[in-house]
Amino acid sequence: MAKTSMNDLRIPLRLGLIAGGISLGLSAIGMVALFGQRELVTNVLTLGEVILLAAPLLLAYMSARQAPEAKAISAILYGLITGIVAALPLVALIVAASTLDLRQFLPNVSPALIELLTFNQGVIAGSLILTGVFAATGVLAAIAYNLPDQIRSPLSSGLLWTLTIGLFSEILSNRLRAFFGSGINQILFDGKALNPFAALALFIVITVIAAFWGRRKETVQEQISSLPPARQRNLRLASIAAGVVLLLILPLILGTYLSEVINNVGIFALMGLGLNIVVGFAGLLDLGYVAFFAIGAYSMAVFTSNGSLGISDLTFWSALPFCVAISAFFGLMLGLPVLRMRGDYLAIVTLGFGEIIRILALSDMLKPVIGGAQGILQIPKPPFFGTSLVQPEQLYYVILAGCLLAAFVSWRLSESRLGRQWMAMREDEDVAEAMGITLVSTKLLAFSIGAAFSGLSGAIFASKLTSIFPHSFNLLISINVLSLIIVGGMGSLPGVVVGALILVGLPELLREFAEYRLLMYGALLIVMMLMKPEGFWPSAVRRRELRSDEDDFTEAGALANEAGD
């Protein structure tokens, strides 16, 4: 018996070491120290402490789940061990930093970090406290595991929501002040973080609501599904109407700054809708999608600029169709040479195309036409019955209109003959061809419609920004757009919006962490693909594909193998 339990202890030891490694890594690259400056609850909790403790909490939970017997005590033991082991790498870091000059190699192992890790109590006492905190975290995770689900899930939603509200304190308090004056603000917030009492109250309220909802959710759903069909349809119409009204008054709720953020999200969502046609519907992997965004933006700039590079007096609205048409034409031109290429060859050639456009925009060769490194300035904002749409709240409607149009076109296309041809082509080009689908026109249509959406987005972008520089059109944009449709859910229209909110909106709100933005972005992509490869809001077809039995995958793998012969 003793032997087996010794053997089993490898699980918490291993998980503890992984947790410790993650916490150590986060500390060594400076995330813990930087995030430590952002308070969530005034004088109680910082974001740095949250990310430091996140790994031990999660992994202790996992280790409690693997505890041998169903007895609570063994789970708690596992949690405790995981917590203590997780603290060891950090203790080693503290000791090493106090004896060696680690900073000459690792600039982020700063005195501030060590202070944070030791709770400002010196090396020995600090290490003990740290170990204690980690152990307590492990035990807490194990206790949470042993709680019945009805209690655990409201508690965790209470915690998560309170932390989220704390994280966005500044923005929330700004909006609350705009609507309700500073009264509520002073009750809830203390500077840029939640007030401790308000945090506690919020936690309790949310937990209670979550518990209540958890119990009532099913009955409500049942009630809805037991309604007569006519009432159900009315309910659906009502919710759609509510959604439309919400979309229309959104800028009023959000105010200037958040409208600006939403506009950026919209610009990317519009591009995402276009790429969704190319990659999501037609299955053509395009890594140079930014090219068409750049072409749309530069067309708009050249047509409308009041500066020396402007070539015509067109307004935003009259230039828009030309910009879209030019982008679509370039989509066609790119499509032609790559018609015969598939998969990764297509990916690298399109990537190259994106880079070619960016370098040409930057080059001294085209400087007389499109401004080279100095870009194009003095692009007017869209005019509107005598005035011009200057404020983000006003531009919002232009972008919304563009997104709705693109979404409508995508939706109709996906249900059309052409849409089904794309999907057939995505599944198997040879079979599709044998079924009588003309690959040439089908592919070219996908490229040029996708390019047209991107051009539309670029044209609005140029007018919104009023000046464009080649640096705005780098490879990162292509990758970001591709990632957002995958994070949202390939081939799914709402997914595009969700993806854009996560990958464009969120980083904007967390700007002060911009240094680690791409690190978190990378980690998010990996975690996302491991946990939810179909995306946050998958299309029905795709969900079926990815959730169907594994045989399909092996078949695809075997096909790929055959191709390698």
Next chain:
Amino acid sequence: MKRTFIVLSALILAALVLSACGGGAAEFVCEDEIGCVDYAPGDPVRIASALVISGPNTDLGTDSQYGVEIAMEFREEILGHPIELQAEDDGCSAEGGQTAGQKIVSDPSIVAVVGTSCSGAGVPMSQVISDAGYVMVSPSNTAPSLTDPDQAFNPGYLRTAHNDKVQGRAMATFALEELGVTTAAAIHDGDPYTEGLARVFADSFEEMGGTIVDFTAVNKGDTDMRPVLTSVAAAGPPEFIYYPVFTAEGGFLTKQAKEVAGLEDATLAAADGMISDAALDAVGEAGEGMYFSGPDLSFSGAIYESFIAAYNDKYGTDPISVFHAHAFDAANMIFDCVEEVALQDEDGTLHVGRQAMRDCLYATSGFQGITGTLTCDEFGDCADPKISVSQIQGGEYVRIWP
């Protein structure tokens, strides 16, 4: 359910009423064309900064932000009100500048902005700031277009940094008159800053009678500079090569120039993008004897000494980049103008007219700052531009001209 709703509504109503009463009845009537910023007694006067405080150019922006913070510390208060800083990030990009601008103008309590760090961010941001009736003073934008009314100038934009036109011409003068070279080449990396500077240098150099044998470019991220340097050598070879680029590409150019046939004896020169400890490390021994143009940082005077002391005291280091003093001066120009134009009620409430702020800043004349005596022209160029040239001697930057 219903009861909760009623209670909630009552609470919200009560809050609304309370807040309405709390505002108090101001008898003051704002006569400013754009509008006024009001500060109740005890409320801080709020300014914003929009500097690059993330990404690869962090040092540039953080350094300037420290300058603003020290200016606030020295000033302590304006007409009995404390000063508060809202620090934003310009992201060193056009999009970042626009977003930061929108965030600032959504806060009506901000009276003026110190920013941006990068010219590319300054172009769209100056438009946002201008449209909203605010005013901004940049400590480090140097692009000529920003103060050119035919290009990107917007009312409400000023700067304490020098215009690139000055630096490019100064380097050309130095090369022709001090070094006595007659042929030169210029290389940029496609960055708006380096391209602008290289072009002004090349134009001035030719204007003053020199010959530009090659005006060419590399790409950011390039490592193998030998082909482009071979082309430069074949075109001349020039006696003098000016490449106002940043540390990474600059390091490659410096090390490889000595290895290209024909350029062994060419004089190398770069700009302030390569005046830093990291750049000194990057060029290594190959940089010995190389020249650098940049704003003259040999400030003196009692204020500067106490500034440096405060900087060291507060941040534990000597200044980490170039434009801290310019930011200090920008903040002080703003504070002076707030003091000058603010109307004060008896209870201490302040009213600052936005147009009055603008007028006051554009009228700045003979302002004694660390960076010199500042006088603004009608398009916002306020700098007292002093460009100096330094040289690496024995592994250190040594100022040699003027």
Next chain:
Amino acid sequence: MELIPTPLNAESEMRAKLQDTDIIGIILWIFRAVILVLVVWGTIAALLDNPYSTRQWLDFIVFGIAQGSMYALIAIGYTLVYGVLFMINFAHGEFFMSGVMTATVFLAGPMAASGFLNRNPILSLLIITLVSMAVSVLVAVVTERIAYKPLRKAPRLVPLITAIGASFFWQYFFRGLFGSEVKPFPQLEILTGTIPFLGTDILKTHVVVIIVTIIMLVGLNFFIMRTKIGKAIRAVAEDKDVAALMGIDVDRTVTITFATGAAMAGVAGVLFALVFRQVHFFMGFIPGIKAFTAAVLGGIGSVPGAAIGGFFLGMFESVGPALFLEGLGIPAPHQLKDVIAFTMLVFVLIFRPQGILGERLSEEKA
């Protein structure tokens, strides 16, 4: 014709292909002709008004070969992984960066400061290279274990996305770890200076790069063709299921493939540091993309192809701007070297869709 349901009807396929060829074929021919005319015209103009001496042309070629050597070493990692897993390992450039960054910060810097480096140059270089390889391999194996292995059976886009994610993750992880500044790599005294060769002087570092690359390529070829592990790699590349039936541990073989590619990248990292003498957290990204281009150019999946693709790409970048563009009177031609590289890629792929040495893959279900 479209009513015939069976995809195996060769005649209908042929006819469809022929119909396609008529329309696109002409356009593609025009495309080829335009590029050829531009290239030939540029070349003639450049040679008529030749500003360069023979020695400078030779220099361009040597620079191109040296740069191409590094591309080749990195490209091998792409090609090996592609051959086995049919995935683009976008993070491969970061394997290249991670090793040499770590070795520079912990070893080369302190060694140079203490004078050890120039007293024992060979030993130091050996240690630096080994550490660089070890770190690259470690990063590669961790990446494979976490981000690729669980997705072996997922659709093709999924591992591509995790690879992109891993690339960003490692870049900014190492940036956080070692800081964002450029790190100087010390100059070795024995590698300073030039060696006369065929009327020009070649830098000693370039000689080292070219020789080491050739040795590594020959060694790798031996490893793949002659050793047992190499045979296992080839078997897994041919057919995973059959390989598994033959008693080959597929997972282990895949890991070894990643490790081999990463080891080559680790060596390439040190060569890069020797030639350019500075390292940076972003240094892997662009060479990574270039090497991937090289791998496709040479024919992805083929090891000699990757080597040839690398040399070609280095040559296009080095010689191309002077030879093709300068004669056309284009300002700042070296700014456009990537345009040349990518245009050549498209050009080659139109003539030979499978790349220079590749098997006929691109039109198949790759």
